[in-house]
Amino acid sequence: MIFQFTAPPLPHYMICGEDTYQEGDRHPDRYNIGVFDLILVTRGELFLKENGVSYSVKAGYHLILRPDAAHRTYLPCQKETHFYWLHFQTVGPWIEAEERIPFALSQSDHPYVQFDNFSFYIPKHGELSSKEQAGRLIEQLQLLQQSPSSAARWKQQQLMHELLLLFQAEEEGIQQQHPHYAIAERTANYLRAHYKEPVSYQQLSDAMHFHQNYISICMKKTFGCTPLEFLTRHRIEQAKRLLIHTNEPIGRIAEESGFGSFPYFIRCFVRYTGFKPNSFRLKYRSSR
Incomplete structure (x- = not known):
């Protein structure tokens, strides 16, 4: 499964953090949380289910949970598990699909606009080859949360877009195999x-x-x-x-x-x- 986002506008960063669960701990069950929840596991394993579909999120794997769905833990952690989490949202159109929806070319009459919109794609679940880089970006985002300045907020959005590019590159690599x-x-x-x-x-x-x-x-x-x-x-x-x-x-x-x-x-x-x-x-x- 993949998420297709249409921009502009690009998705925007909200908040992030990290957690360590011990053996037997469970990720909270939630419904309709209103934000996308990106989870990146660095060690151990999470066992999550969303809309009846089960996902095993191992070390080096990620999962993006929908803002409008129910998710729960179907199995407690079997060993110590560390993961980053990040909440983001978009006010633009998005869909979850099994494969790419054909890219829609613009038919705008405006002379300075060749493409009104563009679509980019992020895999919902899978192994991330650039997981170390993704972890560093999330750590930078956490540090910036300590600063209330507008410059820090602007930098957070830039880092968020860098993170999205990592996931987009992962999806592009998959697509180019076709x-x-x-x-x-x-x-x-x-x-x-x-x-x-x-x-x-x-x-x-x-x-x-x-x-x-x-x-x-x-x-x-x-x-x-x-x-x-x-x-x-x-x-x-x-x-x-x-x-x-x-x-x-x-x-x-x-x-x-x-x-x-x-x-x-x-x-x-x-x-x-x-x-x-x-x-x-x-x-x-x-x-x-």
């Missing part, structure tokens, strides 16, 4: 590099050395769209930038953005932004 992820990334990089040129499915297939149907499946799983939809949206973003920052005629901008047909460019631009190119240019130039 062939569809690597193929989709290669395809996206190719399309970004060749957006000014005519690109066909056959050309894409020859460049990637995979059948076009398989490439489309990989792109849909990773980005939530086909290769040509990805290419069209990227071209539209380039056109938006040129409309705002240059005095080029709209026909020339269509060519520079990779659209071989002017009427097709107009149709695509209206579909993705809700404006005709000239109206878009006038709107944002007059607002500067």
Whole structure:
């Protein structure tokens, strides 16, 4: 299972600490605590259950408990157990899922926004390869709790984001083991590099050395769209930038953005932004 968070805003740090349980001790049973509870065990083992699913959290493993669920101990500690805990929350959208939900590309009409949002993913439970670094970050967070200054609070949020990046990197490492992820990334990089040129499915297939149907499946799983939809949206973003920052005629901008047909460019631009190119240019130039 993984958590998918949509940002902005990024999740924010609240409080952290550490505990040592002796043999026979139990983690408290709780329900709907209102915050995410990140647990990182350094020695021993915790035995927790959330929504009927059991998790064994060994030394070097982590578990993130939901803010809106019930969790309890299904077995007391079998030996001395030390763990860090950290509470965080987000006011942005989030979900828990078995696999990644396709990334949603922005369709904003604003010239300075290419992606309104981005998603990042954190594994709910598993072994953390950078557990020593994660422990050091949490210890720094604990030290900063002793200072009431706004600078300390700001530093805490920075450290929180560093910690999230460790977990994100862990999930990225897992994802990169899946062939569809690597193929989709290669395809996206190719399309970004060749957006000014005519690109066909056959050309894409020859460049990637995979059948076009398989490439489309990989792109849909990773980005939530086909290769040509990805290419069209990227071209539209380039056109938006040129409309705002240059005095080029709209026909020339269509060519520079990779659209071989002017009427097709107009149709695509209206579909993705809700404006005709000239109206878009006038709107944002007059607002500067």
